[in-house]
Amino acid sequence: EPEVTQTPSHQVTQMGQEVILRCVPISNHLYFYWYRQILGQKVEFLVSFYNNEISEKSEIFDDQFSVERPDGSNFTLKIRSTKLEDSAMYFCASGAGRKETQYFGPGTRLLVL
């Protein structure tokens, strides 16, 4: 069964450093998402991406964040200068259509020290 994959599973970084989180969405999906979950809290939407551009973003997704689909399979989230409060689980998701089921990857646990 196709699934969303994410790398790395864990990332530890120093405050102010740049991190890139990587995702491989399900191959025939067209909509791609990043969400985050701070420990013990609910999942929060960051950004959606369709047709090679951002289609929607939340207030969390400020200028420090960017997304890219560098090739036909990968979808990345970059945090330019990490802050302590960026520590969270980051989930990538993909969906086949605009209001279709979103399937989540296993997540990357980011710890900013």
Added chain:
Amino acid sequence: GESVGLHLPTLSVQEGDNSIINCAYSNSASDYFIWYKQESGKGPQFIIDIRSNMDKRQGQRVTVLLNKTVKHLSLQIAATQPGDSAVYFCAEIPFNQAGTALIFGKGTTLSVSS
């Protein structure tokens, strides 16, 4: 404020019982709802979804009920098993021309004892 929430943060049941997990939503214009299961350290796993033109949808051992009058969503799990222990989130997509972002509730932790 949040658009989607759950009535109870925790629910404890015995193996074999039926479980009912509830969710209240505030956006009456939402037209797509999903239940996800999240096990510790893993990503949300799709369980079942329902669109606003339906009241009920059944899957394998799970049923989702949608009451648009009172803006209430529930997930029923039949013959609950220890493997069902997890955090359950309801999520919605508000009706919006362009938006596809899921709005999640806080989650209910289901504990199943043998």
